[in-house]
Amino acid sequence: MNHKQYLKELGLALLGYATLLIGSITWLNANATLASPWRDLIALSPMLPGALMVWVILRQLRRLDELQQRVQFEAFALAFAGTAFVTFSYGFLEGLGYPRLSMFVVWPLMAALWMLGLVLAARRYK
Template identity: 85%
Template sequence: MNSKQYLKELGLALLAYAALLIASIAWLNGDPNLGSPWRDLIALSPMLGGGLAVWAILRQLRRLDELQQRVQFEALALAFAGTAFISFSYGFLEGLGYPRLSMFVIWPLMAVLWMLGLLLAARRYK
């Protein structure tokens, strides 16, 4: 029951994100002379769906039992610390002339480290 509710909430949030993303791109491409405050708000509008996804994830974490919460906590701690370590390390390399990376690299890196953390934590408590 909990996972069905979570998938429903997360699915609706991601659908809202996708719809707002498509609409914002179409609107911004259709009116290149749009003024700054409106242009910025339209560009950020998909994050309303992103905020709903954060809400759905937090609700699901609260529904988990204590052991699963601990597994998630350890996985997220690894993802947070690992992302900081890797991004700071690469920042030093950028100072040596390595290409600058987009901020869009951070979330996939954190997601991969979260999954790795889940595998390690789940193995630890098996």
């Protein structure tokens, strides 16, 4: 499977995610009195195409050659360890009264560190 097919599959999964995200938020705002567990299931519904995104990405990673897999591994390692370091550090600061941060901050941090890791690893193997 080529790169265009991967982007097509990922794009469709992202479109499904965006559609369910907008739809679930709109529906929940219009039906504020909806009881659990239905409210919870609707709120989590965007994660169905989110799971599809995970599958598409993992499948693509398995198709990479050994060098590209190594570059991705090093980038993921930096993102994982760096995110743990930053979030634990900030956790200690929260104990001193710093404002609590939403879990939604973690993914952008991890993504930024992953991109940094890709740049560093790619440079290393040029």
